[in-house]
Amino acid sequence: MMILHHWPLDPWSRQARLALAEKGCKVELRFQRFWEPDEEFYDLNPAGLTPVLEDRSGDETIVLVQADAILAHLEESRPEPPLLPTSPAGRAEVRRLVTWFDRKFDAEVNAYLLHEKLEKRMQGLGAPDADMIRVGRDYLRHHLDYISTLLESRDGLAGPRYSLADLAAAAHLSCIDYLGDVPWDSFPSAKAWYERIKCRPAFRSLLDDRLPGMPPARWYADLDF
DSSP, rough: OOOEOOOOOHHHHHHHHHHHHHTOOOOEEEEEEETSOHHHHHOOOOTTOOOOOOOSSSSOEEESSSSSHHHHHHHHOOOSSOOOOOOHHHHHHHHHHIIIIIIIIIIIIIIIIIIIIHHHHHOOSSSSHHHHHHHHHHHHHHHHHHHHHHHSSSSSSSSOOOOOOHHHHHHHHHHHHHHHHOOOOGHHHHHHHHHHHHSGGGGGHHHHHHHTTTTOOOOTOOOOO
């Protein structure tokens, strides 16, 4: 049995959910507000951040904290289907791109759009700042342009096959897409790539996510948008 403590529009929680689904793992999802973690959750992760995976499938429970640890554990303990290439160069490229989205995309896009339009509302931190939203949207276009450049010579972001690089990028972009801020029509190759990922069975539960009082963009759950 596995238990994933997550928050629906946390990109790292989504990475964990996608990886678990790709590996065919049965998992119980437990909703956790990362801005007000309870004492039981602090016992699992003193940092108070999602995601946290409790893997109870073996003789002893393994507690995995944060997406990178969860993804590495799943790749090691459940190697099929593989989400990393076999070659050292291919693995290095996947890891480079995962870091790109977890650090650069997060700092330049999530820090503005998710914070202003979602986190401030959830945490009662006041109205969104239009100037900050504009900055985040400008950065987002740069990232979509980079994705489009990668896809000029690759079927996936890191190479010919779907990998953790695609998974990480889609997890981040899906949160922004929930808010309706991704200008897909201006980036047709990125849009086609994302449509393929949305059609994967592992992605279906993400498309069902809904936050009370904050519905997604009208095209969010459409496979052909």
